[in-house]
Amino acid sequence: MNQNQKLIELHDVSVSFDDQKVLDALSLSIRDGEFVTLLGPSGCGKTTTLRIIAGFIEPDEGDVFFGSERINGVPPHKRQVNTIFQRYALFPHYNVFDNVAYGLRVKNVPKAEIHERVHEMLRLVNLEGLEHRKITKLSGGQQQRVAVARAVINRPKVLLLDEPLAALDLKLRKDMQRELKNIQKQLGITFIFVTHDQEEALSMSDTVVVMDGGRIQQVGTPTDIYNEPVNAFVADFIGESNILDGVMPADYKATFAGHTFDCLDAGFTLGEAVDVVIRPEDVDIVAPEQGMLTGVVTSVTFLGVHYEIIVDIRGFKWMIQTTDYCGEGETVGLSIEPDAIHIMKKSEYSGRYGDYSTFSDEMEEINQIPEEAEDD
Amino acid sequence: MTDAKMRGVRERKSRTRKKGVSLLLNFPYLIWLSLFVIVPMFIVAAYAFTDASGAFTLDNFRKLSVYRENIFDSFVYALIATAVTLILAYPFAYFMTKRSAAAQRVMMMLVMLPMWMNLLILTYSIMNIIETNGIVNNLLVAMGMEKVQMINTPGAVVFGMVYNYFPYMVLPLYSVLSKIDPALLEAAADLGSGGPSRFRRVILPLSMPGIISGITMVFVPSVSTFYISQKLGGTSVNMIGDVIESLVNRVSTRNLGAMLSLVLMVVILICIMIMNRFSDEEGGIML
Ligand SMILES: Nc1ncnc2c1ncn2[C@@H]1O[C@H](COP(=O)(O)OP(=O)(O)O)[C@@H](O)[C@H]1O
Ligand SMILES: [Mg+2]
Numbered sequence: 001m002n003q004n005q006k007l008i009e010l011h012d013v014s015v016s017f018d019d020q021k022v023l024d025a026l027s028l029s030i031r032d033g034e035f036v037t038l039l040g041p042s043g044c045g046k047t048t049t050l051r052i053i054a055g056f057i058e059p060d061e062g063d064v065f066f067g068s069e070r071i072n073g074v075p076p077h078k079r080q081v082n083t084i085f086q087r088y089a090l091f092p093h094y095n096v097f098d099n100v101a102y103g104l105r106v107k108n109v110p111k112a113e114i115h116e117r118v119h120e121m122l123r124l125v126n127l128e129g130l131e132h133r134k135i136t137k138l139s140g141g142q143q144q145r146v147a148v149a150r151a152v153i154n155r156p157k158v159l160l161l162d163e164p165l166a167a168l169d170l171k172l173r174k175d176m177q178r179e180l181k182n183i184q185k186q187l188g189i190t191f192i193f194v195t196h197d198q199e200e201a202l203s204m205s206d207t208v209v210v211m212d213g214g215r216i217q218q219v220g221t222p223t224d225i226y227n228e229p230v231n232a233f234v235a236d237f238i239g240e241s242n243i244l245d246g247v248m249p250a251d252y253k254a255t256f257a258g259h260t261f262d263c264l265d266a267g268f269t270l271g272e273a274v275d276v277v278i279r280p281e282d283v284d285i286v287a288p289e290q291g292m293l294t295g296v297v298t299s300v301t302f303l304g305v306h307y308e309i310i311v312d313i314r315g316f317k318w319m320i321q322t323t324d325y326c327g328e329g330e331t332v333g334l335s336i337e338p339d340a341i342h343i344m345k346k347s348e349y350s351g352r353y354g355d356y357s358t359f360s361d362e363m364e365e366i367n368q369i370p371e372e373a374e375d376d
Numbered sequence: 377m378t379d380a381k382m383r384g385v386r387e388r389k390s391r392t393r394k395k396g397v398s399l400l401l402n403f404p405y406l407i408w409l410s411l412f413v414i415v416p417m418f419i420v421a422a423y424a425f426t427d428a429s430g431a432f433t434l435d436n437f438r439k440l441s442v443y444r445e446n447i448f449d450s451f452v453y454a455l456i457a458t459a460v461t462l463i464l465a466y467p468f469a470y471f472m473t474k475r476s477a478a479a480q481r482v483m484m485m486l487v488m489l490p491m492w493m494n495l496l497i498l499t500y501s502i503m504n505i506i507e508t509n510g511i512v513n514n515l516l517v518a519m520g521m522e523k524v525q526m527i528n529t530p531g532a533v534v535f536g537m538v539y540n541y542f543p544y545m546v547l548p549l550y551s552v553l554s555k556i557d558p559a560l561l562e563a564a565a566d567l568g569s570g571g572p573s574r575f576r577r578v579i580l581p582l583s584m585p586g587i588i589s590g591i592t593m594v595f596v597p598s599v600s601t602f603y604i605s606q607k608l609g610g611t612s613v614n615m616i617g618d619v620i621e622s623l624v625n626r627v628s629t630r631n632l633g634a635m636l637s638l639v640l641m642v643v644i645l646i647c648i649m650i651m652n653r654f655s656d657e658e659g660g661i662m663l
Contacts, residue, residue: 056562076565083566089559093581102577103567154567 006065007032007190008053008158013062015048015214022048024214025062030192030207032157035184037193039201040211041237046194047086049211050160053192055079066157081158082151086166088143090135090150096122097131099146103154121149124183141172152183158190165200177204198238202226210234231344235277236353242283242318243353246276246343254341257313259292261336265343275344280308280321282340291333297326310356317356423634428627436635443619443636447643450616453530453605454598457537461545461594462587464538469549469586470579484550491543499607502536503527506608528610536604544593552586553579588651596644600637616640 008030015023023045030036038046051057052064055076064071071079082103091099100121104114122128125145130138138146144164151159164180165173181204184191195201201208202222210217210225210233218230229235232243246256251266256276268274288294295313309326311318311334318334326332427433472483490498505511506526513523526532556579564574602617609615616636623633 054566056565075570076562077568077570081566083563085559085563087559089557089563091560091563091578093578102564102569106568106573106577150567 005032006030007034007067008192009063009065010049010052011063011065013049013052013059013064015045015052015057015059022214023052023059026214026216027062028209028216028219030158030190033188033190035181035191035193035204035206036209037195037201037205037207038209038211039195039198039237040217042196044211045214046196046211047162048214050083050162050192050194053158054081054083054160080156081160082154082156083160084147084151084162084164086162086164088147090143090146092135095131095135096127096133096138096146099135100131100149100153102150117153118149121153124152124186125149125179140167141176144168144176148180148183152187152189155187156189158192159184161191161193163194163196165195166197173200180204202238210237212237228342229277229344231347232275232277232349232351232353233347235275235342235344236349240280240319240321241353242278242280242356244276244278244316245351246274248272248274248343252338254343257293257316261292261341262338263341263343264338265341268343273346275346275350277342277344278318278336278340280319281306282336283318283320283322284335284337285309285320285322285324285326286333286335288331288333291335293334293336294331295334297328297330297332300326300328319356420634420638423631424638425635426631428631436632439632440635440639443616446614446616446619447640449614450599450601453533453537453613453615454595454601457534457541457598458591458595460534461538461541462591465542465545465549465590466583466587469546469553472546472550473554480554487543487546490539495540495603498540499536499604502532502539503607506532506535527608528612530609530613533605533609533613533615536608537598537601540604541594541598544597545590548586548589548593549583550586552583556582588654592648592651595647599644600640 006029008028010026010028012025012027013023014021014025026045026049028049038049040046048057052059055071055074055078058072066080091102094102097118100118101114104117109117118131119128122131125148127142127145127149130142135143135146144167147164161180165176168176177200180191180193183189193201193204202225205222207219208222208225209219212233218225218234220228225234226238229238229241235241235243244256246254248265248268249255249260249271251268252263254261254263254265254274254276293313295311295318297309298312298317299310301308306321306323307325309320309322311320311332313334320334424436425432425434427435472480475483503510507513508523508525508527510527512526516523560578560582561574564578569577600617600620601615602621605613605615606618620633620637620640623629623636
């Protein structure tokens with residue numbers, strides 16, 4: 001399998017539902033054998049993108065390519081992709097065996113071969129011995145495995161997975177993440193995986209596609225996306241970030257929070273306004289007189305491995321992760337290394353994210369992003 | 377007494393009270409059931425095994441063979457009418473589920489409309505339409521064509537039955553078809569099924585319960601149809617329902633009529649049981 005060969009390409013694909021633009025000139029190319037994740041908040045168009053590739057939705061504008069062939073208008077049953085649906089969509093009138101055998105029966109594969117391949121698949125997903133079980137008698141995790149087997153048995157070139165793990169509890173989800181990744185490696189199939197869980201995306205993918213508002217914000221490896229976010233949205237959506245307004249007084253210099261820092265970025269216009277991202281784990285707490293910045297600790301949360309503290313610096317609340325204990329109300333100094341400072345161009349997302357002044361619960365953060373985006 | 381115990385007692389009390397209430401609420405239905413369903417069946421049975429003077433006899437049973445042909449014809453007509461109704465109602469119900477919610481409501485009303493009208497009136501209006509000098513034939517003549525004999529033919533009887541029982545087929549079909557998750561059809565397409573294959577492998581098996589109940593709801597009244605067959609079939613058709621009616625209407629043959637309807641009831645019951653056996657065992661996958 002040629003790893004660098006483009007398998008699926010979307011060119012300027014746009015889709016609207018009831019005059020609402022759901023995908024806005026989206027372009028994406030996916031290589032053969034790749035594990036690609038579409039990541040973004042709920043409603044950003046992830047499912048719609050998958051459905052375009054599967055053939056359930058035709059784009060209003062733009063082209064879809066499979067290999068070198070344009071597949072606009074090709075119905076789903078003639079495409080070489082298989083889907084794992086958000087709620088599995090298993091056939092309730094068939095047992096496990098018949099569900100998994102479905103695709104082969106449609107293609108009139110000989111009985112003996114069906115038998116053999118179904119059993120091979122059930123072994124792959126650890127469902128041996130359950131072939132005669134009714135679908136309704138399976139647990140969520142088992143249904144998930146049937147869905148995987150039912151799709152993978154057809155040996156598709158591409159497997160589309162729409163939030164396949166969202167309905168499972170945390171422990172099971174971790175196990176399934178590992179299993180799916182193994183299946184993907186073992187079979188060498190291209191996976192296009194949809195999730196709104198950034199941790200899942202970072203840990204499983206070769207390539208992460210961050211989406212918002214029907215547009216792709218950034219495409220890159222998990223490390224790239226984490227270390228070099230292109231705008232405030234990506235920086236905030238992936239992990240925790242302090243995002244500050246800054247200016248670039250010179251190459252390799254950045255001024256923010258009332259201090260000019262050394263940094264590794266250059267090539268901006270002199271005095272250009274920028275967004276500055278600093279990850280909470282990249283800030284060192286030092287004595288106030290040694291700090292580049294000083295501020296007052298307003299809250300301390302113990303999280304086991306580290307403390308998560310909020311420091312008020314000139315009215316802007318920073319989140320900092322540190323292994324040293326600081327007391328609430330204590331004045332501390334902050335030290336930031338040049339390689340911890342990431343500079344981004346201003347974007348439509350500037351000023352919306354990255355201040356922890358309303359921060360109370362870390363669970364809240366992911367859930368609130370779409371609402372905040374709509375408010376502005 | 378501890379709190380927990382008190383609560384236990386209160387719960388038990390309220391449970392017995394609930395049981396009492398439900399018995400009280402069900403009481404009218406129990407009375408109704410026994411008075412108007414069970415008692416009449418015993419009366420029918422009693423008539424069937426007695427003669428005009430009220431003495432026990434098996435004569436009525438022996439005389440049944442005369443009506444063998446009528447019973448057979450009734451089943452044939454009922455089968456044909458049920459099959460035609462199913463073939464017409466299935467696509468109708470299916471396309472109904474594909475329309476907007478508002479359109480579905482309107483279509484549902486139109487389907488049910490004949491159910492709200494009196495059978496006699498409906499049958500008379502059908503007669504008006506298909507009579508020798510009825511609306512259809514007048515139209516044909518006006519267009520310069522020959523009249524067609526429609527009334528007093530077996531076809532007219534089937535038409536009348538289909539017309540009359542159509543809603544009873546559409547309703548259960550619509551109800552199962554509208555509950556099929558569209559995601560299942562997408563999954564089938566995703567796995568390589570084109571339209572006909574999706575129908576055969578997903579839609580049809582999932583709608584089996586509706587088909588079974590529709591068939592039952594049409595077949596049963598079809599077998600014992602009367603009046604429709606008299607008015608639309610004339611002398612060309614002699615259904616068992618009409619035979620029973622004429623027997624029961626004369627005092628001298630009332631007991632024989634009772635026996636005939638008792639036998640009909642048993643045969644229908646057997647049919648229903650066979651049908652249900654099918655749907656249970658195969659989990660809705662047959663045909
Ligand atoms: N069939 C549809 N009709 C109308 N609006 C739709 C339809 N499908 C999706 N949408 C809208 O399109 C947007 C994107 O949906 P979707 O692709 O499902 O997002 P995601 O999977 O990222 O949560 C949402 O605002 C959703 O309400
Ligand atoms: Mg979705």
